[in-house]
Amino acid sequence: NAGVTQTPKFQVLKTGQSMTLQCAQDMNHNSMYWYRQDPGMGLRLIYYSASEGTTDKGEVPNGYNVSRLNKREFSLRLESAAPSQTSVYFCASSEDLTGVYGYTFGSGTRLTVV
Amino acid sequence: AQSVTQLDSQVPVFEEAPVELRCNYSSSVSVYLFWYVQYPNQGLQLLLKYLSGSTLVKGINGFEAEFNKSQTSFHLRKPSVHISDTAEYFCAVKGLGGTSYGKLTFGQGTILTVHP
Numbered sequence: 001n002a003g004v005t006q007t008p009k010f011q012v013l014k015t016g017q018s019m020t021l022q023c024a025q026d027m028n029h030n031s032m033y034w035y036r037q038d039p040g041m042g043l044r045l046i047y048y049s050a051s052e053g054t055t056d057k058g059e060v061p062n063g064y065n066v067s068r069l070n071k072r073e074f075s076l077r078l079e080s081a082a083p084s085q086t087s088v089y090f091c092a093s094s095e096d097l098t099g100v101y102g103y104t105f106g107s108g109t110r111l112t113v114v
Numbered sequence: 115a116q117s118v119t120q121l122d123s124q125v126p127v128f129e130e131a132p133v134e135l136r137c138n139y140s141s142s143v144s145v146y147l148f149w150y151v152q153y154p155n156q157g158l159q160l161l162l163k164y165l166s167g168s169t170l171v172k173g174i175n176g177f178e179a180e181f182n183k184s185q186t187s188f189h190l191r192k193p194s195v196h197i198s199d200t201a202e203y204f205c206a207v208k209g210l211g212g213t214s215y216g217k218l219t220f221g222q223g224t225i226l227t228v229h230p
Contacts, residue, residue: 030183040222042120043220045218100146103158103218104140
């Protein structure tokens with residue numbers, strides 16, 4: 001089925017370790033996003049990419065880096081994981097930044113940093 | 115910048131009863147408004163959206179929402195809920211143009227629990 005695919009679904013890291021969360025969409029969308037979800041705080045935007053070759057900071061970018069590898073793929077990297085980064089991470093995509101058609105979300109990556 | 119406040123963190127209701135999930139927003143520019151639903155261990159799915167035109171919008175699964183510009187609200191309603199509606203619901207706002215471009219701001223979420 002067409003949509004947004006995230007890997008891995010679950011991950012446990014030790015403080016200071018690094019990892020990359022992968023995201024790919026097959027809907028030919030131009031814009032992609034990374035959000036984190038924490039209890040009682042809704043979803044907060046980490047980074048977004050308006051189109052291939054561009055990335056911009058969102059609301060909570062500190063401690064993260066992103067790469068828009070091509071039109072389909074948008075990865076999120078934690079260089080030195082901290083317990084405060086324990087969260088559920090969602091990748092999303094949309095046709096463009098207008099948001100007229102809504103966003104399509106992946107099923108999430110549940111990350112625990114110990 | 116935009117902000118969204120969902121006025122109830124949890125709403126318990128009995129099956130076949132009506133329900134309203136409340137959402138207020140703040141923005142200095144015109145907005146698009148959305149409701150998303152998240153079932154356990156899944157991503158978010160779009161329920162409905164308001165872009166312009168009629169202030170009453172209908173979505174999937176029998177849900178509807180009304181945009182009230184004067185009260186800056188976008189409350190979600192369903193006349194008769196089912197057990198399968200148990201989920202977390204998120205209101206979201208997107209400002210049009212300027213520094214809001216590209217940013218969808220979410221509320222804190224409302225957990226709807228439907229009891230038999």
